[in-house]
Amino acid sequence: MNRYLQIYWIMMRNSLIREMSFKANFILWMFVELLWFVGQIVFIQVMFSYVNTIGDWSKWEVVLLVGTHQLIGQIFQAFFYVNIANLPELVRTGKLDFMLLLPVDSQFAVSTRQFGMDNIVNALVGVGIVIFALVKLSVVPGVAQILLYLVAIALGVAIHYSIMFFLATISFWIVRAQGLIYGYFNLFNIARYPDVVFGGWFKLVFSWIIPVIIVANVPARILMRSLEQPSLLLLQLGAASIFVVTASRIFWRSALKRYSSASS
């Protein structure tokens, strides 16, 4: 465990140095993310110019949800996104061989090479929005609530990670699979909507099997609705993340077994 932390620390430092040598790009990426975020806020503004609530969610509750979604998504992207997005290319070109030869766990090796500092800045923007929404809602969460919120955020990051990792692993079977990476954004597109709008089998599938609906909704509810049952929500989120983490791990293992390198 200690060794992994050490390796991780070195890789993080390396990617920081790399990023700082492309400062303009760093600032532009921050700008892109900010643009998306502003767009989402405009979307909420337009929707709530027609209605007062969506389900039983008020405008600032939805803003808090979107802020939480942003926070989780950006933390995930900071630590894992670029690495996993590269996986199909590693498989296609056979460069994966080098990763497999490293004396560390293969999943760790392909998941943790680069680190996105700009995403951390954007995650902080998410935090700012969440706090702003709390003020607007005049909700002051207790210490326990904040702690549970943080646990839920961490579980959310694990779910983001596992789902995208699962998608990228499909590239062992399909070459030219950029469409899979695109799939990650499409799936999590629905994570920023209040859970009450969903129904039927769709809600069931996307809350339990591909648990994108609960990723941001559970922490948001924990933070702003102290009267609801936080432990029950957290239990669901925990169960769902254990499920997807295990599933993607097993899938990765079986994919590796049939990998027969593209080179030589």
Place this chain on the structure above:
Amino acid sequence: MVSQLRKYLKVFDIGLQNTFVYRWNFFLRSLFNLVPLAGTVFIWSAMFKDRTDIGTYTLHSMIFYFVLTILVDNLVTPTEDEWQIAADIRDGQINSFLTKPLNYLGYRISLFLSYRLLYMVVTIVPIAIVMFYFRSYITLPAHAITWLFTAVSLAMAGFIQFFIAYSLAMLAFWILEISTIVFILYSFEYFLNGHLFPLDIMPARFQTVLNWLPFTYELFFPIQIYLEKIHGAKLYTGLEIQACWFLLTLGIARAMWHKGVRHYQAVGG
């Protein structure tokens, strides 16, 4: 003239064969597109819970609007073109075009058209499922002439998007990494061309500004024509602005190529 055309038809044909490796990619893309569509249907259903209309839309026409955005997307929106063009320039692939009697823009347009054709073929099953599922929401134009206007506007919408993508990809002559700039464009397009919500539910002063931007004419405008929400003078003015953007982006695309080639120093090869 005929031999000119035959040359590009051949490119079109090669494009079809080459992009066949992308068939899974295209299929997955269109399959995953169904998730946001479902999300959209759910959120708007919740919005319409206590009311029958928002702006000029009912729940049914709103959902049909979003189904149409997916359809238009599949028909005319470029998917991989900008990345490929940038890669062509970065890796020095364009060297071979500089010596051949083949116009690179013409070549790229042929490829773009063949991609679109293949994309449509590959995605026909998911699209058919969507159409079947929402069959009771589908409305057809009342006037036959609407089809013609829609087709013209759609074609221009496709080319405006393509020329913008092409022009941005030309930046690869000067800078190594164009992905940030491409993503900035994507964000503007996503929010301003009617993907997220129909633009006419926005406050009027925003719409006035949007009417002058190219983004409206990439997606929202042709759909408005199809839905027969704009008629007469407004329709003609819109088509005129769209035609202006079409010519302007074409001009920029050509100019960028000429400037870029002059700056280019065929590395390697």
